[in-house]
Amino acid sequence: MIASTHHTALADLIGAENVLVEAGDRAGYETGARYDRGEAALVLRPRDTEQVSLAVAYCVRNGIAIVPQSGNTGVVSGSTPDASGDQVVLSLDRLTKTFALDVENRSLHVDAGFRLSDINGRLEEHGLQFPIDLGADPGIGGMLSTNTGGSRFLKFGDVRRNVLGIKVVLADEHGTVLDLLSGLRKNNTGVDWKQVFIGTSGAFGIITECEINLEALPRQIATALLVPRDGKAVMPLLAAMERRLGGYLSAFEGMSRNAVEATLAHVPSLRNPFQNGVVPDYVILTEVSRDWDLREGEQALDAVLESVLAEIWELDGAPLLDAFVGPAQEMWALRHALSEGVKHRGRLVGFDLSFRRQDVIAFCDWMKDALPAKFPGVLICDFGHIGDGGVHFNLVFDRGAHHDAEVETALREWVYAVAVEQFGGSFSAEHGIGRKNQMFYDLYTDATRRTLADGLKAITSPAQLGAVRFGSA
Amino acid sequence: MIASTHHTALADLIGAENVLVEAGDRAGYETGARYDRGEAALVLRPRDTEQVSLAVAYCVRNGIAIVPQSGNTGVVSGSTPDASGDQVVLSLDRLTKTFALDVENRSLHVDAGFRLSDINGRLEEHGLQFPIDLGADPGIGGMLSTNTGGSRFLKFGDVRRNVLGIKVVLADEHGTVLDLLSGLRKNNTGVDWKQVFIGTSGAFGIITECEINLEALPRQIATALLVPRDGKAVMPLLAAMERRLGGYLSAFEGMSRNAVEATLAHVPSLRNPFQNGVVPDYVILTEVSRDWDLREGEQALDAVLESVLAEIWELDGAPLLDAFVGPAQEMWALRHALSEGVKHRGRLVGFDLSFRRQDVIAFCDWMKDALPAKFPGVLICDFGHIGDGGVHFNLVFDRGAHHDAEVETALREWVYAVAVEQFGGSFSAEHGIGRKNQMFYDLYTDATRRTLADGLKAITSPAQLGAVRFGSA
Numbered sequence: 004m005i006a007s008t009h010h011t012a013l014a015d016l017i018g019a020e021n022v023l024v025e026a027g028d029r030a031g032y033e034t035g036a037r038y039d040r041g042e043a044a045l046v047l048r049p050r051d052t053e054q055v056s057l058a059v060a061y062c063v064r065n066g067i068a069i070v071p072q073s074g075n076t077g078v079v080s081g082s083t084p085d086a087s088g089d090q091v092v093l094s095l096d097r098l099t100k101t102f103a104l105d106v107e108n109r110s111l112h113v114d115a116g117f118r119l120s121d122i123n124g125r126l127e128e129h130g131l132q133f134p135i136d137l138g139a140d141p142g143i144g145g146m147l148s149t150n151t152g153g154s155r156f157l158k159f160g161d162v163r164r165n166v167l168g169i170k171v172v173l174a175d176e177h178g179t180v181l182d183l184l185s186g187l188r189k190n191n192t193g194v195d196w197k198q199v200f201i202g203t204s205g206a207f208g209i210i211t212e213c214e215i216n217l218e219a220l221p222r223q224i225a226t227a228l229l230v231p232r233d234g235k236a237v238m239p240l241l242a243a244m245e246r247r248l249g250g251y252l253s254a255f256e257g258m259s260r261n262a263v264e265a266t267l268a269h270v271p272s273l274r275n276p277f278q279n280g281v282v283p284d285y286v287i288l289t290e291v292s293r294d295w296d297l298r299e300g301e302q303a304l305d306a307v308l309e310s311v312l313a314e315i316w317e318l319d320g321a322p323l324l325d326a327f328v329g330p331a332q333e334m335w336a337l338r339h340a341l342s343e344g345v346k347h348r349g350r351l352v353g354f355d356l357s358f359r360r361q362d363v364i365a366f367c368d369w370m371k372d373a374l375p376a377k378f379p380g381v382l383i384c385d386f387g388h389i390g391d392g393g394v395h396f397n398l399v400f401d402r403g404a405h406h407d408a409e410v411e412t413a414l415r416e417w418v419y420a421v422a423v424e425q426f427g428g429s430f431s432a433e434h435g436i437g438r439k440n441q442m443f444y445d446l447y448t449d450a451t452r453r454t455l456a457d458g459l460k461a462i463t464s465p466a467q468l469g470a471v472r473f474g475s476a
Numbered sequence: 477m478i479a480s481t482h483h484t485a486l487a488d489l490i491g492a493e494n495v496l497v498e499a500g501d502r503a504g505y506e507t508g509a510r511y512d513r514g515e516a517a518l519v520l521r522p523r524d525t526e527q528v529s530l531a532v533a534y535c536v537r538n539g540i541a542i543v544p545q546s547g548n549t550g551v552v553s554g555s556t557p558d559a560s561g562d563q564v565v566l567s568l569d570r571l572t573k574t575f576a577l578d579v580e581n582r583s584l585h586v587d588a589g590f591r592l593s594d595i596n597g598r599l600e601e602h603g604l605q606f607p608i609d610l611g612a613d614p615g616i617g618g619m620l621s622t623n624t625g626g627s628r629f630l631k632f633g634d635v636r637r638n639v640l641g642i643k644v645v646l647a648d649e650h651g652t653v654l655d656l657l658s659g660l661r662k663n664n665t666g667v668d669w670k671q672v673f674i675g676t677s678g679a680f681g682i683i684t685e686c687e688i689n690l691e692a693l694p695r696q697i698a699t700a701l702l703v704p705r706d707g708k709a710v711m712p713l714l715a716a717m718e719r720r721l722g723g724y725l726s727a728f729e730g731m732s733r734n735a736v737e738a739t740l741a742h743v744p745s746l747r748n749p750f751q752n753g754v755v756p757d758y759v760i761l762t763e764v765s766r767d768w769d770l771r772e773g774e775q776a777l778d779a780v781l782e783s784v785l786a787e788i789w790e791l792d793g794a795p796l797l798d799a800f801v802g803p804a805q806e807m808w809a810l811r812h813a814l815s816e817g818v819k820h821r822g823r824l825v826g827f828d829l830s831f832r833r834q835d836v837i838a839f840c841d842w843m844k845d846a847l848p849a850k851f852p853g854v855l856i857c858d859f860g861h862i863g864d865g866g867v868h869f870n871l872v873f874d875r876g877a878h879h880d881a882e883v884e885t886a887l888r889e890w891v892y893a894v895a896v897e898q899f900g901g902s903f904s905a906e907h908g909i910g911r912k913n914q915m916f917y918d919l920y921t922d923a924t925r926r927t928l929a930d931g932l933k934a935i936t937s938p939a940q941l942g943a944v945r946f947g948s949a
Contacts, residue, residue, distance in 0.1 A: 249767035294722035462931030
């Protein structure tokens, strides 16, 4: 709890309507998308960078901890307050004034409060997009703070690759505004400071505005579901596709049978696309796309994909068991529903891992062998991004399996240890760090980097900011 | 000069053959590619990260300033010693042991001493490349330290986009080795520290190893020279090309008549490709490429490019005066010779600028109007990367034009002021910061960022390192 004099003072600074005090008003800002429920002392909803700066300066001077929050769709408790009731949530959801499109530069200056769907909805008429494809609909500020990746990383990369400039408010006594806005693609004039704030959960500063790179919307899309012969056939399949389709290839997503079955069961409107309804052990959703209209004399993209698959079908080792080209929307609907689908299969313990590309399947296969003996009744419902090495390694306690907090903790620690220590993987590929995986950050980050983070914290935002701690203290 | 006891001590640490003392041996390490000649106290040529660490620790403990040097092909005096004779050059040219290719992951772990041409030469048989296209042949360590861009940025981005991990030696008393090596594409587990060392000229640490992203080599290429109606037609041309060719478009490079004429005069082996040998005011070299072999039923890329140009020819406003599809090698030979060509036209004052894409031509046009009155006899020999907003804005004092150091300084200051203050551009798009443009860094970097750089310096490499200074002191 914080003193009510602070309510009044903050209301004077940014307007009473921008300070939420009542429990009912605060509730929506206190719960994470997947984990946790905390309690906020207050929720602040400033309208622009200047108000963010005023609010931050006030909080810092009065020793009030701030948790910045964007769309609050993250799954690692990176944007929700803890249970103390002492933290103030600073929501960015009203930062929705600036939307300045520069078509010739293919870039957009936008306030942090816009949702991805808003941005791409408005860009559609210009044939442009912010090319990050996610199941969720986060705010753009949060997307920068977590450096989201998504399903088309293979073609477009992550958020980091698509940011030209940002404006940041630092948690110091002045609420210093660091103006790193830029519409430039090439600019090597010293430290690229924006990189420090991208992907660090708001711990070093609050991103309030950004200028982002835009890409052309795809104008031709073809998708297919591929059934690999077995796990060992997946990388040869990817290689064969990359060799024949190169820059056309915009997605190569793996889906396990367990994940697909859970999703088909949970979302009855999804059509089961498999022969006789039998879901194969592992399926790959692949997409090829071109960002121009079909030209005269050019083969339709469906036909290109079909002929490529026919070639791959004939390859030595027969990596392909089955394949069918089908409607993109239907196939992506299945892919995008997986995250919700596995959540409803049972008690979910989710891991957002990444590896060298060839190790995604190697890791999953290793787990299929080792998990049942160690944690009986736990189902592997993995899906992910083979093309970039990411995998949402979801474990679900089947009905009847023994589950308690202790088992879950043991499971979590074991999986991370295998992923990081044995397979050289990342314990957070694209979800970032939040309270939920803080202990694994502490465990797997060497002392040198934690000390460096302490130093970085001291020079940027010395006051407490965000839900997590990257340093050593 | 430094005491000869240091020579002996360093020779004990890294081997006498790795310490160059004699003037004749040092000379090649003391001269920059375009500017300056300094004097080194010693040249150190360690063989691996451990030797770099030993040498750095020794120098730091003994107060000896180090200038790391890679291929030494930069043009801003970022890797050469000053005239004092007190600095030690630490050359990376013998760091050529590790070359570990991971084909499935499309990545390469490589020591900092390999040249770009070595790397791409070895990758060719695997159909892969490190996709940074430059006229020069730098070392990979230096490429990371300057974050080079080049002519195919439009498709592949800069070095920063293509680095997965690095190993760095910090300039502290221990020569601390910061191991940020990684083969992962998605990894959001805290501060992405490698970003601090990429593009900062070695001031915060010496990159000794890296793991880089590889892309498929192009298998089909078509190039054309386009003659736009005038400056105003350039952006509509780019838009028309992007709309019709999207991801095929791998270069869109502008070349001014002065630059082309100077180059044709300097390199007689280049064929003049223009009708009756008359070079147009402005020419665009455009390239489309596909990274797979021509498929049955697929139109050849030359034909695609020709039909696109035919469509553009018919557009309202007639943006195209002339266009001809021709041999890629010949056209790129001209493009890559421009840098040398303009150097031989007369006394060169080079600027490596960038803008929002539409402002490249706007800036050049503005300069064409304003320059002659202010600096008579100075020729604009610009060429650059319209597709990413970069321009090598080269000014040449024509024979007979008044030139002295004072005029050159005034010219330099005026051009930067117009570029940065009036057009919102960058004073160093892809060459980075060196002694040559240190004063413009000081002039155009706000106090907040310089103070932040002081702090960053203190926590990474507190000792003097590199040819430049990013902080305030």
